[in-house]
Structure formats: structure tokens, C-alpha cells
Amino acid sequence: QGVDSAFLTLSPEERRLAWTWMRELGVPAEVAQGPITMPLRQGLDWLARRRGRSPEVLARVMAALLREVYSYLTRPRLRSRVRQRIVTAIQTYRPRIVVAHSLGSVATYEALHEVDQSIDLLVTLGSPLGLPGGVFEGLDPEPVNGRGIRPPRLERWVNIADPGDLIATPKRLGDRFDVDLHAEAYLGALDFHTMGGYLSCGVTAAAIGPYVW
Numbered sequence: 001q002g003v004d005s006a007f008l009t010l011s012p013e014e015r016r017l018a019w020t021w022m023r024e025l026g027v028p029a030e031v032a033q034g035p036i037t038m039p040l041r042q043g044l045d046w047l048a049r050r051r052g053r054s055p056e057v058l059a060r061v062m063a064a065l066l067r068e069v070y071s072y073l074t075r076p077r078l079r080s081r082v083r084q085r086i087v088t089a090i091q092t093y094r095p096r097i098v099v100a101h102s103l104g105s106v107a108t109y110e111a112l113h114e115v116d117q118s119i120d121l122l123v124t125l126g127s128p129l130g131l132p133g134g135v136f137e138g139l140d141p142e143p144v145n146g147r148g149i150r151p152p153r154l155e156r157w158v159n160i161a162d163p164g165d166l167i168a169t170p171k172r173l174g175d176r177f178d179v180d181l182h183a184e185a186y187l188g189a190l191d192f193h194t195m196g197g198y199l200s201c202g203v204t205a206a207a208i209g210p211y212v213w
Contacts, residue, residue, distance in 0.1 A: 009063060017066055018040055018063075021169060022043040024132060026047075027043040044059055047166070051164065065102070065128075070134070079107075083114065090115050091115060096120040097119075097122075097123070098122050098123070099199075100124050101125040102125070102127070105125070108122070116153075120211055123158050124159045126168040126198060130177065131170070136176060148178075157177070158180060159172075159183070160207065161185070162185050164186075168193070185198060
């Protein structure tokens with residue numbers, strides 16, 4: 001699947017979010033020229049050259065996540081079911097530590113506002129929680145004065161992001177959330193967003209270690 005075919009499957013709203021995402025990653029506004037998918041292709045080519053990655057691969061990753069994000073944010077019944085599964089799991093197993101990756105960090109952040117127990121540690125990995133243009137503004141509870149509301153029973157929050165992770169945007173959640181620690185993990189060019197890559201890195205082990213040894 002090429003760049004154009006990946007973006008042609010997106011709705012107008014998803015394309016708007018894609019462009020906001022690219023701007024957050026540093027794509028200059030003057031790159032965008034032409035109709036439909038042309039600005040997205042040009043923006044993706046700009047990103048690919050600067051990140052040393054294939055535009056086709058970036059297009060597939062971006063299109064897949066955009067569909068998931070848009071579905072979660074715009075389908076209330078789906079959103080409620082996902083959050084309820086997380087709430088039920090936490091209230092059933094009573095964990096001290098919660099680890100959430102990618103879009104899962106969005107659902108988990110929202111679910112933690114509903115749980116009736118304290119969580120010693122939340123670790124978010126490759127999180128797009130702060131992404132403007134749809135994700136950040138669409139959170140429940142809504143941000144107040146440009147700041148996300150911290151889950152009330154959360155003792156400590158560590159956010160971990162690979163500087164090359166295109167999905168963890170913006171990198172420093174502390175600019176928009178009350179995060180206790182932001183740490184960078186270097187996962188490599190081929191592993192920049194995978195759950196396995198984040199879980200196997202020393203930074204994640206250092207964050208979780210004091211709670212499990």
C-alpha cells in the first residue's frame with residue numbers, strides 16, 4: 001500500500017488530524033500545496049527525509065493509528081466499552097502498577113478517572129495523549145486551561161517516549177499534564193513504537209523496578 005492509497009482511505013476529519021499531527025512533528029505549513037491527499041504526501045515525504053524512513057511505512061503507521069484514534073474518540077458506545085473493560089480489570093485485580101501503550105494510554109488515562117482505588121504508578125509508553133487537533137481536546141474529562149486533569153487516585157506518573165516515535169507526539173506530556181517524570185528511551189529505527197521495544201528497554205525497567213523488587 002502506497003502513500004496515496006493509505007491516505008485516500010481516511011475521512012476528511014482523519015486527514016485534518018493527520019495534518020495537525022504532521023505540523024506537531026515539525027512539518028512547515030508551506031509544504032502543504034494541492035488538493036486532497038497532496039499536502040499529506042508532501043508532509044510525509046518531508047518527514048521521511050528527515051527521519052530516514054520510508055514514506056510508505058510512515059503512511060501505513062499513521063493511517064492505521066488515525067483510524068483507531070478517530071473511532072475511539074467519535075464512537076461513544078465503543079469508547080465506553082473499552083474504558084469499562086479497563087476499569088473492570090483494575091477493580092478485579094487491584095494492581096499497584098498500570099502500564100499503558102499508544103492509544104491504550106488514552107483509554108487508560110480516561111478509565112483511571114473512574115476507578116475507586118489508588119494506583120501507585122502509571123507508566124505511559126509512546127503516548128499520543130497530548131496530540132492537539134483532536135486527541136487532547138477530545139479527552140474525558142476535558143482539559144482545563146490547556147492542562148489535562150490528573151487521575152485523582154494516581155500516586156506517580158512516568159511517561160516514556162522514544163525521540164523518534166512519531167506517535168508519541170508531543171514527546172513531553174509534562175507540558176500538558178501533571179507528569180512526575182518524563183524519560184526518553186532509544187528503541188532503534190525499526191522498533192520506534194512497539195510495545196515490546198518499550199517493555200524491553202532499561203528506562204521502563206528502571207521506572208517499574210522499585211515497585212516490584
